[in-house]
Amino acid sequence: MSITVMKFGGTSVGSIARIKSVADRIISKLGEGEQVVVVVSAMGKTTDHLLELAKQISERPKKRELDMLLSTGEQQTIALLAMEMEARGYPAISLTGWQAGIRTERVYGNARIEDIKTEILLQHLSDDRVVVVAGFQGVAQDQEITTLGRGGSDTSAVALAAALKASLCEIYTDVDGVYTTDPRVVKEARKLKEISYDEMLEMAYLGAGVLHPRAVENAKKYHVPLTVRSSFDTTNGTIIKGEAHLEKGLAVRGLAFEREVVKVTLLGLPNEIHTLPTVFQVLAESNVNVDVIIQNALDEQETSISFTLAEAGLADALEVIKHNKPRLKFQEINVEADLAKVSIVGSGMVSNPGVAATMFKTLSDEGIKVKMVSTSEIKVSTVIAADQLNKALNACHRAFRLEEAPETSSAGVE
């Protein structure tokens, strides 16, 4: 008998009616002969409500106590779901993070899981119980309750799947899978049957909330096959797994993109070995997240550095830069706003040298000027004008024939 871990987020358990639907899902999985561990988040707006209470006390409530407070949300869901299973005649037991043996480091609000003691979990499974575990929480030394930060329940689910050597970890969410790109922008966008962990990491920021990158990283690390699927219908989702059986000549898997990107250029910097690290150290110290970085040395004396960041972070970034002008020694700042980033993502890219060229030509044929380029082994990103984003996405989607489903044919499409 094999174990499946099923994870349901806050929307999927947002009411008693939804909890009953989740129970349907679990019962159907039991019918397939699986042993089931369920991981749930807090119901709908519970966490927001608790945060609001804390905020009435302090703008910066003590993190330990915030974890104590927030962890009650998931505890309520596990109790209600286990109740529902029992009421329908299926033995079930709810376990909090500490009861489930989810040991974390002692960091409040953003703890990492160190270890999961699986004896109790395995005992309940072998006693034919559905085990319902509170996501997002764990226990550190001295019996301290911790929470895992954003995407914590995804992380709990993957960690449990890894520890229990589960055959599959299913992430139920409000979308029905991972698409080649956003279907609201490119109408031919197609749901992927499979995607690799690394590709998923590059695509993750597309539909924010589909799956937390930390969960994907852990799934990759521990070889846990993941499925992202809808909790509201029964269509197959997208399988996220290792590289091995994925590649069928496919170079590009999907198109990721970001809007509201700005480009900042520091001109007239001294061309010295310390210039580049100093700039980004200064930004990092102030928690400014930068994305694409380009350095362009003009001559032996002078260089310029450009980087992109989210528009929301621009004011902070400029303040930090101006404040550190004596240390950075630049002569001028240049800001270009209203930009967007388009990336082609695919594990097959590294062995297909023509892919980047195809992308550039496609954009050029559409009259789209590429302002910055950045590449990794599985991604080529270009920064373009924001008002050309839709045109770029549709053109690239067609150019790489992403609307076709290559996985069903062993020959592939390229």
Add this chain to the structure above:
Amino acid sequence: MSITVMKFGGTSVGSIARIKSVADRIISKLGEGEQVVVVVSAMGKTTDHLLELAKQISERPKKRELDMLLSTGEQQTIALLAMEMEARGYPAISLTGWQAGIRTERVYGNARIEDIKTEILLQHLSDDRVVVVAGFQGVAQDQEITTLGRGGSDTSAVALAAALKASLCEIYTDVDGVYTTDPRVVKEARKLKEISYDEMLEMAYLGAGVLHPRAVENAKKYHVPLTVRSSFDTTNGTIIKGEAHLEKGLAVRGLAFEREVVKVTLLGLPNEIHTLPTVFQVLAESNVNVDVIIQNALDEQETSISFTLAEAGLADALEVIKHNKPRLKFQEINVEADLAKVSIVGSGMVSNPGVAATMFKTLSDEGIKVKMVSTSEIKVSTVIAADQLNKALNACHRAFRLEEAPETSSAGVE
């Protein structure tokens, strides 16, 4: 340095504003040089809300899961209160029942505390922290979360005070102490400065919710001095303690009473040794709570048994009795409704044989007919017509001069 345990009920922590007032109280107590352990209930209607959710799933939700669900209420309060203390610069730490080492038997919904591991609590106190403990909950073997049933937070507070050898356990509630009788009925009713554990147990059902009898029993067992006081003003409350220094010639401490009492009489029962136990065994099996019991044998062959119970339980009781007619062998049932019970309560009664006589004469002088009498070492109860209750209470209050404060005079008033 001595330890004070302060317990605040649901109304006292019903909002963030109230939690801030509770923090004021704690800070004031710290100013007296005390080490403070605080026990809190769930905020206001939280428990009701959670019960409502459970009821949407099942009329009889699994008790283990109900404990899992309900225990989140107190956990939220401890987190918020500890946050508030920290935000005001007073080191504090919240602990759930299991973190505080409150070990119970493995009975869901109504567990009894078996043991409290005090090391962690004492460590936090010696580190100058206010320890905020979730009331109403504990942990049984195998890390199972349990709740303590009605009045559970009072019980938690008393048990913690006993285990920590606290000098005092303060129960903050929405009344300012224990009165000689209900001030709404007898306007001369006086707040008692002191009352013994046993007297309190007899008085407990007066203002329901002042203090749970189980907590008083435990306080008596472990010699924990209790104070009942208001969480909304700073007047002194009532001290509840052992007998030793209480008695100053005072025979009657207060008047307890119950409304909506009915009397059931079974006539024509066989006068046999098994008759009495059979009747009450039948009622107990069906969870019918009876109060005053009188048996009156008419002759060698026949007897009658009367008992009182709360009006709300009458329908159930009659159904049980009729259903068991073949076993009980009675000939007739007689029901008398619209009754009330008046009791005089006082530890000094046992050494004052004239006390019962005084009560009966007082009632008789007022033209009040006594329908049933029941006595214990510290109580004389009479059952009378409900419409004569107020007159009876006022007359008895005057007759025993309860409006006078005997505790301030060493000679007493009798």
